[in-house]
Amino acid sequence: MANDLPGESSRAADPGRRERESEILGRVRSGDPEAFEYFVKTYQRKVFRLVYTLVRNAAEADALTQDVFVKAWRAVPDFKGEAAFETWLNRIAVNAVRDSVRRRKPVVSFSDLVAAEEVDGADLPRAAEPTDGTSPERDALSRQIRRRIGEALEALSPRQRAVFVMKHYEERSIAEIGAATGLDDGTVKSHLFRAARKLRQKLEDLR
Amino acid sequence: MSGRHLTEDEVVGRVFPVEEGPAPIPIHQAVCPECQQRVAKLREAFLLDRGAVTGVVESLPGDFWNAQRKAILGRISELAAVEAEQRATPFPARFTRSILHRPALAFGSLAAALALVAGLTVLRGGTEAGPSAAVATVAAVPAAGPAELSAADREDDDLLRAVDSVLSTEAAHEALLPEAMR
Numbered sequence: 127m128a129n130d131l132p133g134e135s136s137r138a139a140d141p142g143r144r145e146r147e148s149e150i151l152g153r154v155r156s157g158d159p160e161a162f163e164y165f166v167k168t169y170q171r172k173v174f175r176l177v178y179t180l181v182r183n184a185a186e187a188d189a190l191t192q193d194v195f196v197k198a199w200r201a202v203p204d205f206k207g208e209a210a211f212e213t214w215l216n217r218i219a220v221n222a223v224r225d226s227v228r229r230r231k232p233v234v235s236f237s238d239l240v241a242a243e244e245v246d247g248a249d250l251p252r253a254a255e256p257t258d259g260t261s262p263e264r265d266a267l268s269r270q271i272r273r274r275i276g277e278a279l280e281a282l283s284p285r286q287r288a289v290f291v292m293k294h295y296e297e298r299s300i301a302e303i304g305a306a307t308g309l310d311d312g313t314v315k316s317h318l319f320r321a322a323r324k325l326r327q328k329l330e331d332l333r
Numbered sequence: 334m335s336g337r338h339l340t341e342d343e344v345v346g347r348v349f350p351v352e353e354g355p356a357p358i359p360i361h362q363a364v365c366p367e368c369q370q371r372v373a374k375l376r377e378a379f380l381l382d383r384g385a386v387t388g389v390v391e392s393l394p395g396d397f398w399n400a401q402r403k404a405i406l407g408r409i410s411e412l413a414a415v416e417a418e419q420r421a422t423p424f425p426a427r428f429t430r431s432i433l434h435r436p437a438l439a440f441g442s443l444a445a446a447l448a449l450v451a452g453l454t455v456l457r458g459g460t461e462a463g464p465s466a467a468v469a470t471v472a473a474v475p476a477a478g479p480a481e482l483s484a485a486d487r488e489d490d491d492l493l494r495a496v497d498s499v500l501s502t503e504a505a506h507e508a509l510l511p512e513a514m515r
Contacts (some may be wrong), residue, residue: 157413157417159406159409159410159413160406162406162409163402163406166402166405166406167402170398170401170402170405171390171398174390174401175386175387175390178386178389178390179386182386184389184393188397188401191401191405192401192404192405192408195405195409196405196408196409196412199409199412200412268381268385271378271381271382272381272382272385274378275378275379275382276382290349293349294349294379294383295383295386299353300353315351315352318349318351319351321349322345322346322349322351323342323345325345325349326341326342326344326345329375329378330341
């Protein structure tokens with residue numbers, strides 16, 4: 127097992143990563159499943175964060191993150207290395223979330239999840255709430271704003287949501303978003319523009 | 334005050350810019366407290382939400398990540414074992430068991446396979462010999478004309494032509510039927 131492998135680090139700070147990952151992928155392809163631990167360890171937080179931002183439910187994000195890595199492992203023989211492994215992994219994650227959202231839509235809506243979270247507070251640890259803690263009113267306002275933004279994001283199509291989240295929550299470049307979604311730059315920008323417009327309509331009374 | 338207030342689209346565009354890099358601040362926004370407040374309110378709402386998401390991920394304990402990693406690698410190990418077993422066994426175990434427990438089925442399958450192989454061998458042999466023999470025949474024997482037909486061949490031809498002419502008309506076709514069926 128590769129327990130001494132690195133955790134998260136930025137791509138720019140590690141230019142030799144692609145070569146190293148290519149070598150590890152070779153080991154995975156030749157039938158060494160344990161070599162895949164490197165990728166899990168390196169990217170699990172990033173994948174979870176992206177998935178969680180899209181689905182806003184920790185348990186679902188956990189299950190989907192696991193699925194993403196299993197799918198990636200199965201698809202390693204098809205990975206040509208044209209994009210960075212992380213970009214490829216993001217693409218799998220975006221597709222997995224899209225499929226999951228489509229499947230669950232008739233059963234439970236995102237608003238229900240957010241409402242349930244508000245009732246029992248199980249999903250979001252109180253310590254993680256970005257409130258200043260100065261007043262209960264402000265805490266309540268914070269939660270209300272989060273719920274409203276969650277509902278507004280739910281109104282976006284899965285693709286628009288993915289593009290919007292990657293741009294404004296993950297701070298990815300247009301090129302990275304294009305690579306992760308299979309869209310050209312112009313289409314990514316068009317989705318961003320339309321997503322922002324929809325959000326404006328949904329959040330009108332917040333401004 | 335310089336110019337008009339920002340439109341709703343412009344306010345959203347200030348908080349969620351489509352283009353990369355810093356966008357120039359409109360002169361009006363720089364001097365209009367109302368527009369500044371509208372932009373700030375939306376930006377604050379978004380940053381609160383983004384902060385909350387980051388907070389959730391960062392507050393998860395190491396045990397969570399370890400358990401998740403273990404679960405992923407466990408699933409992958411299981412899949413790898415199944416795939417390795419499939420590669421090692423040319424036929425699925427269930428199929429092998431069913432064949433061994435049913436001798437009649439095994440014998441029947443073997444007989445069918447042998448018959449198929451024999452049939453294919455005969456057909457292939459015929460096909461391979463066919464074209465070359467035909468070419469050789471065409472090359473060696475000049476085309477036979479009507480004058481060279483034997484008397485028996487001519488009788489056969491006449492008979493076939495008569496049958497054709499009878500079948501070409503409906504009335505004649507009926508004439509071929511037994512009387513009871515006309």
